[in-house]
Amino acid sequence: xxxxxxxxxxxxxxxxxxxxxxxxxxxxxxxxxxxxxxxxxxxxxxxxxxxxxxxxxxxxxxxxxxxxxxxxxxxxxxxxxxxxxxxxxxxxxxxxxxxxxxxxxxxxxxxxxxxxxxxxxxxxxxx
Numbered sequence: 732x733x734x735x736x737x738x739x740x741x742x743x744x745x746x747x748x749x750x751x752x753x754x755x756x757x758x759x760x761x762x763x764x765x766x767x768x769x770x771x772x773x774x775x776x777x778x779x780x781x782x783x784x785x786x787x788x789x790x791x792x793x794x795x796x797x798x799x800x801x802x803x804x805x806x807x808x809x810x811x812x813x814x815x816x817x818x819x820x821x822x823x824x825x826x827x828x829x830x831x832x833x834x835x836x837x838x839x840x841x842x843x844x845x846x847x848x849x850x851x852x853x854x855x856x857x858x
Contacts, residue, residue, distance in 0.1 A: 737855045759848050760855040762791045770822050775810025
């Protein structure tokens, strides 16, 4: 797995899956926001912001392109609605995220997503 592979997965999610799946994966790769925080995040906590501050006070920079995509995605969400909701309208859970990612990886011919977001992020950022 390399950065080129991860970019291919991002393109696949954007073109063949839902914008929600694409945006979630992109936020996982491009920010240091924890998966737990992404699962619990409300639209109003992130929309229009260049920096997201987590519960521990750590600041996470939101790249400009990603900020614009978040704004587009949130256009019809109320401020207190979960940013990433399941069909029930409740926040998605960790197993849903990994099921979605692994399915997409497999559809592209990869074995599966790596075991952690940190591993994926390190590859994407070239570390």
